[in-house]
Structure formats: C-alpha cells, structure tokens
Amino acid sequence: xxxxxxxxxxxxxxxxxxxxxxxxxxxxxxxxxxxxxxxxxxxxxxxxxxxxxxxxxxxxxxxxxxxxxxxxxxxxxxxxxxxxxxxxxxxxxxxxxxxxxxxxxxxxxxxxxxxxxxxxxxxxxxxxxxxxxxxxxxxxxxxxxxxxxxxxxxxxxxxxxxxxxxxxxxxxxxxxxxxxxxxxxxxxxxxxxxxxxxxxxxxxxxxxxxxxxxxxxxxxxxxxxxxxxxxxxxxxxxxxxxxxxxxxxxxxxxxxxxxxxxxxxxxxxxxxxxxxxxxxxxxxxxxxxxxxxxxxxxxxxxxxxxxxxxxxxxxxxxxxxxxxxxxxxxxxxxxxxxxxxxxxxxxxxxxxxxxxxxxxxxxxxxxxxxxxxxxxxxxxxxxxxxxxxxxxxxxxxxxxxxx
Amino acid sequence: xxxxxxxxxxxxxxxxxxxxxxxxxxxxxxxxxxxxxxxxxxxxxxxxxxxxxxxxxxxxxxxxxxxxxxxxxxxxxxxxxxxxxxxxxxxxxxxxxxxxxxxxxxxxxxxxxxxxxxxxxxxxxxxxxxxxxxxxxxxxxxxxxxxxxxxxxxxxxxxxxxxxxxxxxxxxxxxxxxxxxxxxxxxxxxxxxxxxxxxxxxxxxxxxxxxxxxxxxxxxxxxxxxxxxxxxxxxxxxxxxxxxxxxxxxxxxxxxxxxxxxxxxxxxxxxxxxxxxxxxxxxxxxxxxxxxxxxxxxxxxxxxxxxxxxxxxxxxxxxxxxxxxxxxxxxxxxxxxxxxxxxxxxxxxxxxxxxxxxxxxxxxxxxxxxxxxxxxxxxxxxxxxxxxxxxxxxxxxxxxxxxxxxxxxxxxxxxxxxxxxxxxxxxxxxxxxxxxxxxxxxxxxxxxxxxxxxxxx
Numbered sequence: 001x002x003x004x005x006x007x008x009x010x011x012x013x014x015x016x017x018x019x020x021x022x023x024x025x026x027x028x029x030x031x032x033x034x035x036x037x038x039x040x041x042x043x044x045x046x047x048x049x050x051x052x053x054x055x056x057x058x059x060x061x062x063x064x065x066x067x068x069x070x071x072x073x074x075x076x077x078x079x080x081x082x083x084x085x086x087x088x089x090x091x092x093x094x095x096x097x098x099x100x101x102x103x104x105x106x107x108x109x110x111x112x113x114x115x116x117x118x119x120x121x122x123x124x125x126x127x128x129x130x131x132x133x134x135x136x137x138x139x140x141x142x143x144x145x146x147x148x149x150x151x152x153x154x155x156x157x158x159x160x161x162x163x164x165x166x167x168x169x170x171x172x173x174x175x176x177x178x179x180x181x182x183x184x185x186x187x188x189x190x191x192x193x194x195x196x197x198x199x200x201x202x203x204x205x206x207x208x209x210x211x212x213x214x215x216x217x218x219x220x221x222x223x224x225x226x227x228x229x230x231x232x233x234x235x236x237x238x239x240x241x242x243x244x245x246x247x248x249x250x251x252x253x254x255x256x257x258x259x260x261x262x263x264x265x266x267x268x269x270x271x272x273x274x275x276x277x278x279x280x281x282x283x284x285x286x287x288x289x290x291x292x293x294x295x296x297x298x299x300x301x302x303x304x305x306x307x308x309x310x311x312x313x314x315x316x317x318x319x320x321x322x323x324x325x326x327x328x329x330x331x332x333x334x335x336x337x338x339x340x341x342x343x344x345x346x347x348x349x350x351x352x353x354x355x356x357x358x359x360x361x362x363x364x365x366x367x368x369x370x371x372x373x374x375x376x377x378x379x380x381x382x383x384x385x386x387x388x389x390x391x392x393x394x395x396x397x398x399x400x401x402x403x
Numbered sequence: 404x405x406x407x408x409x410x411x412x413x414x415x416x417x418x419x420x421x422x423x424x425x426x427x428x429x430x431x432x433x434x435x436x437x438x439x440x441x442x443x444x445x446x447x448x449x450x451x452x453x454x455x456x457x458x459x460x461x462x463x464x465x466x467x468x469x470x471x472x473x474x475x476x477x478x479x480x481x482x483x484x485x486x487x488x489x490x491x492x493x494x495x496x497x498x499x500x501x502x503x504x505x506x507x508x509x510x511x512x513x514x515x516x517x518x519x520x521x522x523x524x525x526x527x528x529x530x531x532x533x534x535x536x537x538x539x540x541x542x543x544x545x546x547x548x549x550x551x552x553x554x555x556x557x558x559x560x561x562x563x564x565x566x567x568x569x570x571x572x573x574x575x576x577x578x579x580x581x582x583x584x585x586x587x588x589x590x591x592x593x594x595x596x597x598x599x600x601x602x603x604x605x606x607x608x609x610x611x612x613x614x615x616x617x618x619x620x621x622x623x624x625x626x627x628x629x630x631x632x633x634x635x636x637x638x639x640x641x642x643x644x645x646x647x648x649x650x651x652x653x654x655x656x657x658x659x660x661x662x663x664x665x666x667x668x669x670x671x672x673x674x675x676x677x678x679x680x681x682x683x684x685x686x687x688x689x690x691x692x693x694x695x696x697x698x699x700x701x702x703x704x705x706x707x708x709x710x711x712x713x714x715x716x717x718x719x720x721x722x723x724x725x726x727x728x729x730x731x732x733x734x735x736x737x738x739x740x741x742x743x744x745x746x747x748x749x750x751x752x753x754x755x756x757x758x759x760x761x762x763x764x765x766x767x768x769x770x771x772x773x774x775x776x777x778x779x780x781x782x783x784x785x786x787x788x789x790x791x792x793x794x795x796x797x798x799x800x801x802x803x804x805x806x807x808x809x810x811x812x813x814x815x816x817x818x819x820x821x822x823x824x825x826x827x828x829x830x831x832x833x834x835x836x837x838x839x840x841x842x843x844x845x846x847x848x849x850x851x852x853x854x855x856x857x858x859x860x
Contacts (some may be wrong), residue, residue, distance in 0.1 A: 024578060024585060031578035031585065035520045035610060037489065061509070063592065063608045071606065075586040080576065080610040083517040089486035090521040093437065109510060112461070112541045113480070120483035124437040144509040146603040188477070197427045200700045203477070205470040208463070221540035223470075225460060227435055227477045314583065 008337060008375050009288065009347030009389060011101075012047050012362060014040075015058035016078040018354040019294050019321070021066065022314035024078050028356035035082055037090050043355060044091045047098055050363025051377050053388045054099025056132050056237070056349065059084035061105050062141040068155050071140050076315075085117050092125035099385035101130035101237060106177040107170060108136070108145045112220055114177075115184035122229035127384035130235030130254075133178055135170040164244070171244050176215035178236055178252040183211035185233055187223035189399045209398040231386045232393045239292065241322060243272070250276030254391060255288040255347075259323040263343040266291060270344035286391050290347040291340050292323040293333075296354075297361035301328045311353070323351065330365035338375060411796045411832050412671060412803030412845065413823075414498070415447040416456045418811045420464075422474050422707075422776075423677065425697045431810045434475050437487060442812035444488045447495055450819035451833050453844040454496025454527060455488065456640075456805055457481050461505055462538045464740035466706055467715055471738075473703050482514050489522035496841030498527035498620060503556060504534055505542045508563035508601060515617040516568060516609040524613030524840030529620035529640060532557040537739045554627045556600045561635055563596045563603065565616060570594045573611035573851075615850040618841050633659035637847050638671040640805060644780040649674060649800030671845060676780035676804040680817050684783045691782045694809055695773050704769040707776070709737045711747045711754055721769040725758045780804070785817075789825035796831070 016034050017024035024031035033039040040057075047055050063079050065072045084102030092100055100121065104114050114131070122129035136142075137150045150166065157163040192207035211222035237255035240246050249256030250273050258273075260266035270289050277287050298304035304327045312318045319325065326333055337348055350366075352358030370376035382388045417440065418424040425431060433439045447455050459481050464471040481499035488497055497518065501511055511528075519526035532553035536546025548556060575591040577584055592607040621628065621636035632639040633656060643652045652674075657667040679694060681687025699707070701721030709716050713731040730750035738744050747753050761771045781788045795801055808814025826832035842849060848856065 022583075025580045025583060027580075031580075032576060037521045037523070041490075060608070061513075063606050073589045075589050076583045077585055079586050079591070080571075080608055082520055082609060083482075083513050086482060086486040086514060086517045086521055089483045090490055093441070093487050093490040108507070110505070110542055113506070116480040117483045120479035123435060123479060124483060124487035126437075140605050144603055144605045145507050146601055147507070193477070195426060200427075200702045201472045202426055202475055203470075203472050205472045208470055208476075218543040219540070219545070220542070221462075223463060225463060225477060226479050 006341075007377060008341055008370065009053045009290065010362075010367070010370075010376065011054045011056060011099075011290065011347065011349040012052060012359060013056045013058065013292070013349050013351045014043055014355060015351070016064070016081065017356070018358065019351040020308075020311045020315070020319050020353040021077045022311045023354040025314050026311070026354050026357060029354065030356065031078065034078060035080065040087050040091050041094050043359060044095055044098060044100070046359055046363055048095050050367045051380060052098060052363070052367075053347065054101050054128075054130065054235075054385055056101045057084040057087050057103060059103040059105070060141070061108055061136065061144055062138060069138060069153060085121065088129070089121055089124055092121065092128065095125075095128075097128070097380040097383070097388075099128045099130055099235065099388065100125055101132055101235060103132045103134055106133050106135055106174040108141065108147070111177045111180035111218075112184065112224075115181040116224055116226040118181070118234050119185055119224065119226040119229040122231055122234045127230035127386070129229065129231070130237060130385055131181075132237045132239065132257075133174055133248075133253075134239070135174050137166055137170060168244050171248050173215075173217045174238075175248050175252050176213070176217060178248075179215075180211065180213045180218075180220045182233060182236070183213060183397070184220070184222055184224040185229060186396045186398055187211050188227045189396050190228055190232070193227065207399075228396065231384050232396065233386075235385050235389065235391075246273050247276050249273055249289075250282070250287070251280040253287065254389070255290055257290050257292045257349050258345075259292050260340070261324045263339055266340050266343040266345055286389070288346045288389060289344065290349045291337075291345045292349050292351060293336075294319075294321045294323050294325045294351045294353055295333060295358050295362065296325070296327040297330055297333060297358050297365060299329060299365065301332065304328050307357075308353070319353075321351075330361065330369045333366055334369045334373060334375070337370070338373070408829075408831050409796050409802070411792060411826060412673060413450065413452045413832070414454045414456055414496070414673065414803070414805040415443065415452050415815055416458070416675060416805050416807035417443055418475075418808055418814060419458050420460055420475050420478055422698050422703050423807065423809055424475050424811070425694060425809045426475050427697060428810050430813060432812050434811055435477060435479055437484070439812040440484055440488055441491045443815065444492050444495055446813075446815045446819050448492045450815065450823045451836060452495065453803075454498045454525075454841055456498045456529070457484060457500065459500040459502065459531075460740065461502060461533075462541055462740050464738070466709065466738045467717075471706070473700070473706060482518060485518055485526070486521055489518070489525065494525070494836040494839065494844070496525045496527055496618070496844060497522055498529055498618070500529040500531050500622070502531055502533055503560040504532055504548050504553065505538065508560055508567065508596075509603065509607070511560075512564040512567035512607065513609050515564070516612045519612035519614050519617055520609070524842070526612070526614065527618035527620055527637075527841055529622055530557055530561055530636070531622055535740075554623075554631055558631060558635065559598045559600045561619065563598070563601050566594050566596050567607040568611070568616040569850075570607045571609075571611040573615070576610055614840050614842050618845060618847065629656050630659060632656060633665070633670065634663040636670060638673055638845065641672060641674045641801075643800075644674040644676040644804070646795055646798065646800050649795060650798065653799050653801060668846070671802040673803050673805050674801050675807055677807055677809065678781040678788055678818060678822075679779050680783070680785055680788060680821065682784065684787055687783045687787075691779050694779070695776075698809070699769060699773045699776060701769055704772040706738075707772045708768055710741065710744050711750050711757070713737050713750065719768060722767045725754075725761050725768055725771060727758075730754050785821035785825055789822050789829070792822075793826065793829060793831050
C-alpha cells in the first residue's frame with residue numbers, strides 16, 4: 001500500500017529577468033522595468049497565486065558577473081539591481097500569504113542592522129519574513145567597503161588549504177552573524193511591552209536582554225531596538241554546495257538549498273546535513289533541505305528544448321549552472337521532484353530561466369500537476385511562513401533561561 | 404507691491420521614543436505594527452503633506468544603568484518601514500534618519516537609491532552623526548569616532564554617497580533586444596573615493612534613481628551642523644518653533660548659503676512642531692495642559708532632572724522643591740543614549756537657573772520640567788493654529804513645519820481634517836500634489852538640472 005506522499009514545499013528564486021543570461025531578450029521579459037516596484041510586485045503576486053511557500057530575492061554587493069570571483073565588464077547581460085530587503089518590504093504589504101526571503105550578505109554588513117531589518121520585514125508582512133545568508137570573497141566587493149581585503153582566489157583554488165581556510169573563516173563569521181541576528185530577535189520577550197499606566201512603565205525591562213555576543217570577528221551588545229518579530233524567529237536559509245556550508249546550514253538554518261544532480265547525490269547530501277544537524281544538537285528540530293533547480297518549462301518538451309537552445313545561441317554559449325537544469329514539461333518536472341523528494345529532499349527552490357515565462361509555467365502548470373498528485377497544497381493553510389513550512393513558533397531562549 | 408504669499412510645507416513625524424509621545428492615552432496604538440505606520444502615512448497623504456519622517460536610534464537608552472522604561476521603547480528599521488510605506492502611498496515623501504557613523508557609504512547609497520527606485524522618486528535621507536562608544540557597542544567596529552570628527556566623517560560620507568549616486572548618468576540601460584546590448588557603458592557606476600575616512604573604489608550596482616539623489620536633510624544645530632546644512636543639505640530639520648527664535652535661526656542659516664554658492668531657496672528650514680487643537684482656544688489650552696501633565700509624570704520629571712544633575716535623584720519628591728545639591732560634573736554616566744544630555748553644557752549654571760525659576764514661581768520639580776520642557780508649538784482652534792502657522796511662514800520663521808502629534812497613529816487626523824482645509828482656503832497650501840517626486844513637492848531642482856544651471860552660469 002502506498003501512503004499519500006508528504007506534500008512538497010515549493011519556492012522560487014527571483015533574479016532580474018530570470019536565471020538564463022539571455023532571459024532579458026525574450027519578448028515576455030521587461031528588461032527596462034527590473035528596477036521598478038511594479039515588476040517585483042507582479043512576480044511575487046504570481047508566485048502567491050501559485051500558492052508557493054515563498055520567494056527568495058537574489059542580491060549582491062557588486063554588479064552581476066559571469067565570473068565567480070571578479071567583474072566581467074560585460075554589457076550583454078542584466079547589470080544593476082536593488083537591495084533585496086527593500087524589494088521584499090515594498091512587496092510585502094501587497095501580498096497576504098507568501099513568504100518573502102531576501103538575500104543578505106554577512107561578510108560586509110552589520111548583523112544589528114540586518115536583524116532589525118528582517119524583524120521589521122516580519123512586521124510589515126505579518127509573519128512572512130526570512131533571510132538567505134550569503135558570504136562573499138570577491139575582492140572587488142571588499143573594495144566597495146574598504147575595510148578588509150581578500151587574496152586572489154579562483155574557483156579551482158577553493159579546494160587548496162588556503163582556499164579552505166578563507167572559506168571556513170567566512171562561513172564561521174556567517175555562523176556568528178546568524179547567531180547574533182537570532183539572539184537579537186529573542187532579545188525582547190514577547191510580552192515585554194506592558195504599558196502599565198499605574199507605574200508609568202511602557203516596558204518591563206526585566207524582559208529585555210543584552211545578548212553580549214563575543215566572537216572572533218565582532219562583538220554585539222544588544223538588545224535590539226525592535227521588539228521580537230511576529231514569528232519569533234523569521235526563517236534563516238542558506239545555499240550550500242560543500243561540507244563547510246552544509247555545516248552552516250546544519251547548525252544555523254531552517255532551510256538549506258542544495259544542488260544535487262541526481263537522487264543518489266541528493267541522498268548523500270541530506271545524510272551529511274542530518275549528521276551535522278545531530279552533531280549540532282538540533283536533531284529534533286525541523287530543518288528543511290530544498291533542492292535547487294533551474295527550470296525551462298513548456299507544455300511541449302521539444303518546445304522547452306528549442307527555447308533553451310535559442311537562449312543559449314543568443315548568449316553565445318550553452319548555459320551552465322551549479323544547480324541541475326531541468327528542461328521539459330510540468331509533468332516531467334513533477335516526476336523529477338517526487339523522485340528527489342523520495343531521496344530525502346523536503347522541498348524545492350526553482351530558479352525560473354525566464355521569469356516572465358517559467359514563473360507562470362510553475363504556478364499554472366507545475367502546481368496544478370502536483371495538486372493532481374496530492375503532492376502540493378490547494379490553499380494556504382497558515383498565516384505565517386513558519387506555519388507554511390511546518391515550523392512551530394519557537395520559545396524565546398532568554399525567557400526559557402529565566403523561567 | 405506686496406510680497407507674494409509663501410507656500411507652506413508640512414510634513415509628519417511619526418511619534419516615537421521620547422516622553423512627548425503619550426502612550427498611556429486609550430487612543431494610543433502600536434509603535435511597531437505596520438498598520439500604525441500605514442494609517443499615519445495615509446493621513447499624511449490625505450493632508451497633501453510633503454513627506455513622512457522617521458527618526459532612528461541604534462541603542463536603547465539607559466538611565467542609572469538600566470534600560471529606560473518610562474517612554475515608548477522600541478522602533479522598527481527605518482529603510483524597511485519606508486519601503487513598505489511606498490506600497491500604500493503614491494505621493495508622500497519618505498524620509499528616514501540614517502546614521503553616518505555606524506554605516507558604510509556603499510550600503511547606505513544602495514539603500515537610498517533602492518528606496519528612490521521603489522517609491523518612484525520619494526526618498527529622503529536625514530543625515531545624522533553620532534560617535535559614542537555606547538551606541539558603538541552594537542556594531543562591529545565599536546565606538547571608534549572621536550566627537551571632533553563626527554562632521555568630518557559625515558561630510559565625507561555624504562560626499563562619497565553622492566559620488567556613488569552620480570556614478571550612473573541614467574541613460575546606460577538600453578536593453579536593446581536586437582543587438583543584445585543591455586548596458587551602453589561597461590564602466591557605468593565606476594567610482595574611486597579616497598579620503599580620510601573612506602578609501603573605496605569599484606562599481607556602484609544601483610543605476611541612477613528617479614530623483615538622481617535622495618533629498619538630503621540635516622538636523623544638527625551646532626555651528627558645524629549649520630555649515631554642514633548650508634553647504635550640503637536640501638532641508639534642515641530645526642527645533643526652533645517660536646517666532647523670534649525661528650526668525651533668528653532662519654536668517655542665520657539662509658545667510659550662510661551664499662558662502663557655498665547657493666541661493667536661499669535651495670535650503671528649506673523646517674522646524675519640528677507640535678500642536679493641540681480644541682473647540683475654543685481656552686479648551687485647547689486646557690487640553691494642552693492635560694497633555695503636558697501626561698507627558699511628564701512624577702517619575703519622568705525626576706529622570707529629566709538627572710540629565711542635568713548626572714546623579715541618582717530617585718529619593719526626591721517630584722512634587723517637592725528642586726535638589727539643593729549641585730550636579731555631578733564628571734563624565735555623564737547617568738543617562739546614556741540621549742541627545743538632550745549634550746544640550747546642558749554648563750550643568751551648574753543650568754541647575755542654578757532652574758532653582759531660581761522654580762523658587763520664584765513656586766514650582767515643584769514636576770512643574771519645572773513641564774515648564775522648561777517642550778511646550779506645544781501651536782495651541783488653539785483650527786482657525787487659530789492655521790493662522791499662526793501661516794504667520795510664522797510668511798514672517799520667515801520657517802518654510803513650514805514637521806508636525807509631531809502626541810499620539811499614534813491617529814494624532815494627525817484632526818489636523819488633516821480641520822487645519823489643512825483652512826490653509827488651503829488662504830491659498831498658502833496645495834490642494835493637490837503637483838508633481839510625483841519629493842523634489843517636486845519641496846520645489847527643489849533635480850540634481851542634473853541643478854548641475855546644468857551651475858555649468859551655464
């Protein structure tokens with residue numbers, strides 16, 4: 001007897017006109033509107049019509065580049081972008097159910113600022129905020145801040161001892177960053193605001209806590225200036241391709257995005273993360289492992305292939321990605337997602353190759369197909385992002401310590 | 404020939420973290436929930452205000468070693484609230500205080516340029532400076548800035564962000580599908596800034612925003628602050644809301660503009676102001692007195708006295724006489740994270756003066772704090788308040804006011820419904836927004852037009 005499959009979680013990753021570098025040249029794309037509120041509102045409301053769990057919004061502290069390590073000086077691809085937290089905040093009041101998860105760069109920003117920004121995103125969205133934490137070793141981005149420098153590092157240097165040391169340092173710093181952000185979210189107990197007219201006290205200051213974080217890279221005193229957000233702890237997520245970032249996911253995140261190219265690799269990655277999760281003492285917590293996939297979706301498989309070829313030819317080279325690239329029909333994609341779910345992935349973050357085409361193909365093609373298979377929700381069943389992801393509202397660490 | 408009537412500029416300051424905000428009023432709502440900000444913004448837009456203003460603080464205030472608990476405590480993130488408010492308003496300018504000490508130019512420039520894009524040209528930045536190690540404890544680099552260098556950093560910060568804003572001309576995104584050219588210039592956004600505080604270079608990744616640069620506000624009042632505003636700001640947020648003080652400040656600051664090659668109309672003077680409305684002037688006066696009593700409880704009065712005395716005065720009776728001991732003149736340790744403390748530069752003289760005034764008027768501690776604290780700027784019927792505001796503006800005590808009501812979120816509702824129509828009847832206040840950007844509302848040139856004008860002259 002087969003039991004009904006457990007429902008999948010689905011997110012989309014939004015980035016400019018889409019993930020294919022020639023996406024902006026498609027007739028359906030709106031390349032001159034990528035910096036407008038209307039463009040982002042249309043994308044996120046389309047994702048909400050498809051009942052998706054959340055959207056992520058890509059960001060970076062330098063111009064987009066086809067190189068992982070430096071600017072490329074190209075003028076044939078989308079360049080220029082807006083701060084992802086601001087886009088998320090701009091769109092949040094115009095949506096009601098979908099989660100909004102902007103990318104934030106831990107390497108050059110202040111955890112204090114970021115913590116209050118995401119807490120506030122949680123207020124303006126009534127409990128639908130998260131973040132995707134990212135590190136950067138790009139030398140040009142460091143020069144934008146002028147506070148630290150990095151050695152030259154090519155992708156092939158990642159596995160060298162020097163490369164590993166640099167990456168481990170950046171991810172350790174990111175772990176500290178997330179720890180500070182999380183402590184600041186808890187630095188106000190939920191019922192700290194008392195408005196006690198008799199004594200004239202607005203807050204009960206015994207319910208506000210200094211976080212007194214001290215790490216290798218920075219110290220932060222606290223408490224936050226912003227009260228505990230509606231979800232208590234908004235969602236923390238990270239993209240991970242190897243052991244060092246898997247460890248960050250296992251220790252610090254609610255969702256990890258991973259990039260297996262087949263079910264066996266998916267199984268191995270999930271196992272590695274679960275082992276680290278147990279080692280971190282979090283075995284009983286829900287930690288989602290989402291597979292990332294780039295998608296070219298059309299009703300006709302040949303059509304999807306032809307579209308990908310056309311885009312590749314416009315770009316001048318075949319598209320490659322860290323993630324698996326799926327080219328085919330919604331039904332074929334549903335088969336693949338269910339196969340990978342059986343290998344232990346609990347959800348998927350789909351990267352539309354062309355936002356204006358593949359996002360509606362997800363919401364109007366893939367989603368109905370998964371619903372027919374009883375593998376996806378038919379209505380939003382919760383008001384918060386944590387609720388959609390099956391995560392309880394966590395107790396406040398400081399309240400627990402003093403109870 | 405009579406002088407043409409000046410048009411009044413009005414803006415709204417969200418009531419916040421200080422004792423003028425009466426949180427105990429049954430009509431006082433949340434200071435955190437977005438619904439409060441949305442209500443406040445919609446009222447401001449209904450009243451055709453130029454902008455909404457959000458203050459900022461980066462550490463909770465403390466007194467006597469404890470987090471201060473008598474005022475509203477807590478506020479949301481400035482950028483995030485302003486971006487969300489852009490979704491529920493169409494015209495209203497969105498002004499936020501952002502500190503130039505605990506931020507970096509590249510990130511702040513990205514955020515303001517982004518807010519300007521996402522609001523269709525409604526972003527403004529109130530540049531403030533701070534230096535204290537107390538606030539610095541929340542940030543990676545700690546409290547690293549000597550007080551003497553705060554304006555030096557602020558000026559360089561602003562000049563670096565302006566270089567970033569100007570690093571795109573605004574015509575680089577061509578997005579030509581046929582030729583495959585997205586950008587016309589591979590070097591768009593290129594910048595190099597080397598100075599005492601910042602040594603940065605690279606490419607700014609936010610293309611030019613609708614206003615070119617956000618509108619710049621400045622709020623400091625020192626000599627250095629006034630010069631900073633005269634050289635670099637579009638509007639100054641002052642605290643002189645009485646006629647004589649306002650006129651003196653107005654004359655002083657407008658007089659400084661020439662030194663920087665600027666005209667008097669290129670800097671607006673907008674004092675913070677409060678108001679209390681009533682059915683009659685007497686009724687309004689009575690309401691105003693009641694509000695002041697609620698703003699200054701006995702406990703609040705003692706805490707305010709401690710700003711000057713710099714010692715624990717909790718044993719004193721707020722309804723009794725002032726302390727006969729002198730202030731502690733050492734480093735100020737009792738109240739931390741408060742700008743007011745710096746206002747009392749000579750605590751001994753302040754204490755002496757206060758004791759004399761209290762004795763002469765038979766004031767208790769609480770009476771004294773009420774009398775010396777922020778008095779309401781405009782008290783009366785809507786007709787009285789409209790007439791007074793107009794008088795101040797026409798007499799060059801200001802170009803308008805930034806109104807801070809004493810409760811949230813409905814504190815502006817009566818003003819919008821009752822005072823604004825009277826100003827409109829007098830022909831001194833807009834009945835519709837004439838433009839779409841905050842620069843349009845404030846009558847400020849687009850930076851590109853201003854540059855063209857400079858180059859032509």
